Amino acid sequence: MSAPATYDVAIVGAGVIGAAVAWRASQRGLSVALVDDAPGHGASYAAAGMLAPVSEAAYGEEALLALCLESARRYEGFLAELASASGLAIPHQNAATLVVATDDDDLRALDRLHEYHRELGLSARPVTARECRRLEPLLSPRLRGGLAVDSDHVVDPRALVGALLAAGAAAGVRLVRQRARSLTTTAATTTTGIATATTVTGIGLDDGTELAATSVVLAAGAWSGRAAATGLLANLPEQARPPVRPVKGQVLRLKGPSGVMGLSRTVRGWVHGTHVYAVPYGDGRVVVGATSEERGFDTTVTAGATYELLRDALTLLPALGELEHVETVCRLRPGTPDNAPLLGPSSLPGLVLATGHYRSGVLLAPVTADAIADYLADGVLSGHLGAFSPQRFGAETALQAVP
Ligand SMILES: Cc1cc2nc3c(=O)[nH]c(=O)nc-3n(C[C@H](O)[C@H](O)[C@H](O)COP(=O)(O)OP(=O)(O)OC[C@H]3O[C@@H](n4cnc5c(N)ncnc54)[C@H](O)[C@@H]3O)c2cc1C
Known part of the structure; x- marks a missing residue:
C-alpha cells in the first residue's frame, strides 16, 4: 500500500503510549505514521510493569487514581485483544x-x-x-x-510494546525508524494582518524530509517537554512546550x-x-x-x-x-508538575498530547490509547479526561502571533 501524501495522524515516539495510540487509531480507520529511531527503548524499556493503582495510591492524586483504576479495569480485555491482533504472547499475571x-x-x-x-x-x-x-x-x-x-497485576512491558508494534503493523501503521527533528508549523494571518494561532502540520525528519499529517501526537516521553535539549519543539512558542521533565x-x-x-x-x-x-x-x-x-x-x-x-x-x-x-x-x-499525564488537544491546532505519564505509563496505556484514538477519529474527548487537559497549568495558554 502506498503512503498517503498527508497522514491522518503522525505520532512522535513509539514507547508504550505512542505504540498503543497508533494501534488504536489505526483500528479506527485512520492512516497512521509512528516515528521513532529506537522504538520501545525509552522509559517503557525500564518499567517494572506493575499495574498497581491501589498500592501506588498517593495523597492528593485522586483524579489520577480514578484514571488508573479505569485503565486497570480495561487491562484484561486490552491484553486479550492485543495478543490476538499481534499473534504474540504477552506475559502477565495477577501478582497481588x-x-x-x-x-x-x-x-x-x-x-x-x-x-x-x-x-x-x-x-x-x-x-x-x-x-x-x-x-x-x-x-x-x-x-x-x-x-x-x-487486585494488582504485572505485565512484561517489553513484550507489551513488542506486541503493540506488531499489532499496529498488522493494522496498517507505518513505523518510520527516524528521529523527529522538529514539528512543522504554519502561522495563519487574519484579514487585518494580525497573526493568529500557529498550526502544527507534520513532522520534520532527520533525513530532511517531512511527514505531513492532519494531527500530530506528541508521545515522546521525557523528550516531550520544554526541558528537552533537543530541537524537536524548537518551532513552538515557549508557552506551547509542555511542562514535562x-x-x-x-x-x-x-x-x-x-x-x-x-x-x-x-x-x-x-x-x-x-x-x-x-x-x-x-x-x-x-x-x-x-x-x-x-x-x-x-x-x-x-x-x-x-x-x-x-x-x-x-x-x-x-x-x-x-x-x-x-x-x-x-x-x-516523563514527569509533570502534578504527576498526572497530559492528554488531549493542546492549545496549538493540529497538536495532540499523550505524554507525561510519569510512573504509570504502562498502567495507563489502555485508557490513554482509547481516549486519544477516539479524539483523533471523532474530535471528542471523553469526559473523564477533563482533569488531564494539557492546558490545565495555564502556562500552555492560547497562542497568539508568531511573526
Ligand atoms: C525505572 C522505571 C520503572 C517504572 N515502572 C513502572 C511500572 O511498574 N508501571 C507503570 O505503569 N509505569 C512504570 N514506569 C513508568 C513508565 O515506564 C512510563 O510512564 C512510560 O514508559 C512512558 O511511556 P511513553 O511511551 O510516554 O515514553 P517512553 O517509553 O519513554 O517512549 C518515548 C519514545 O519516544 C522516542 N522519542 C523521543 N524523542 C524522539 C524524537 N525526537 N523522535 C522520535 N522519537 C523520539 C524515544 O525513542 C522513545 O521510544 C516506570 C518507569 C521507570 C523509568
Missing part, C-alpha cells in the same frame, strides 16, 4: 502486592496508607508479620507487618538459576524510610527498583544506586542475593 514495613516508622507509614485506602473505599487488608511470611516464605523474619492488595529511574533485573524463584507476589517495602520493590514475572525473572532522581537527562547507571537497591531488596528478601544480576537499566520517566 504485599506492602511491608521494616521498622516502627515504616509501619506508621503503612498505617497511613491503609487509612487512605479506607477513606477511598479501596480494597487492602493489614496482615501481621507472621502472615506476611506465610504468604511469601522468602521474606525476612525481621518485618513489622504488611498490607495485602489482591525527565525523572531518572534505575532498576535491576535478576534471574533465578533454575527459572523458578519462589516469589509469587510483588513485594513493595519501606526499608527504614526508603522505598524498594521486587516484581516477579513468574518465570524466575525479578525486577528490583527503582530510584527516582531529578538529574535532567543524565542516564548514567551508578554504583551507588545499584548498591542501595540491592541492599534494601535483600533486607526484605535475602534470597534475592542468590540470583543472577542480569542488568541494571536507567531510563527517564
Whole structure:
C-alpha cells in the first residue's frame, strides 16, 4: 500500500503510549505514521510493569487514581485483544502486592496508607508479620507487618510494546525508524494582518524530509517537554512546550538459576524510610527498583544506586542475593508538575498530547490509547479526561502571533 501524501495522524515516539495510540487509531480507520529511531527503548524499556493503582495510591492524586483504576479495569480485555491482533504472547499475571514495613516508622507509614485506602473505599487488608511470611516464605523474619492488595497485576512491558508494534503493523501503521527533528508549523494571518494561532502540520525528519499529517501526537516521553535539549519543539512558542521533565529511574533485573524463584507476589517495602520493590514475572525473572532522581537527562547507571537497591531488596528478601544480576537499566520517566499525564488537544491546532505519564505509563496505556484514538477519529474527548487537559497549568495558554 502506498503512503498517503498527508497522514491522518503522525505520532512522535513509539514507547508504550505512542505504540498503543497508533494501534488504536489505526483500528479506527485512520492512516497512521509512528516515528521513532529506537522504538520501545525509552522509559517503557525500564518499567517494572506493575499495574498497581491501589498500592501506588498517593495523597492528593485522586483524579489520577480514578484514571488508573479505569485503565486497570480495561487491562484484561486490552491484553486479550492485543495478543490476538499481534499473534504474540504477552506475559502477565495477577501478582497481588504485599506492602511491608521494616521498622516502627515504616509501619506508621503503612498505617497511613491503609487509612487512605479506607477513606477511598479501596480494597487492602493489614496482615501481621507472621502472615506476611506465610504468604511469601522468602521474606525476612525481621518485618513489622504488611498490607495485602489482591487486585494488582504485572505485565512484561517489553513484550507489551513488542506486541503493540506488531499489532499496529498488522493494522496498517507505518513505523518510520527516524528521529523527529522538529514539528512543522504554519502561522495563519487574519484579514487585518494580525497573526493568529500557529498550526502544527507534520513532522520534520532527520533525513530532511517531512511527514505531513492532519494531527500530530506528541508521545515522546521525557523528550516531550520544554526541558528537552533537543530541537524537536524548537518551532513552538515557549508557552506551547509542555511542562514535562525527565525523572531518572534505575532498576535491576535478576534471574533465578533454575527459572523458578519462589516469589509469587510483588513485594513493595519501606526499608527504614526508603522505598524498594521486587516484581516477579513468574518465570524466575525479578525486577528490583527503582530510584527516582531529578538529574535532567543524565542516564548514567551508578554504583551507588545499584548498591542501595540491592541492599534494601535483600533486607526484605535475602534470597534475592542468590540470583543472577542480569542488568541494571536507567531510563527517564516523563514527569509533570502534578504527576498526572497530559492528554488531549493542546492549545496549538493540529497538536495532540499523550505524554507525561510519569510512573504509570504502562498502567495507563489502555485508557490513554482509547481516549486519544477516539479524539483523533471523532474530535471528542471523553469526559473523564477533563482533569488531564494539557492546558490545565495555564502556562500552555492560547497562542497568539508568531511573526
Ligand atoms: C525505572 C522505571 C520503572 C517504572 N515502572 C513502572 C511500572 O511498574 N508501571 C507503570 O505503569 N509505569 C512504570 N514506569 C513508568 C513508565 O515506564 C512510563 O510512564 C512510560 O514508559 C512512558 O511511556 P511513553 O511511551 O510516554 O515514553 P517512553 O517509553 O519513554 O517512549 C518515548 C519514545 O519516544 C522516542 N522519542 C523521543 N524523542 C524522539 C524524537 N525526537 N523522535 C522520535 N522519537 C523520539 C524515544 O525513542 C522513545 O521510544 C516506570 C518507569 C521507570 C523509568
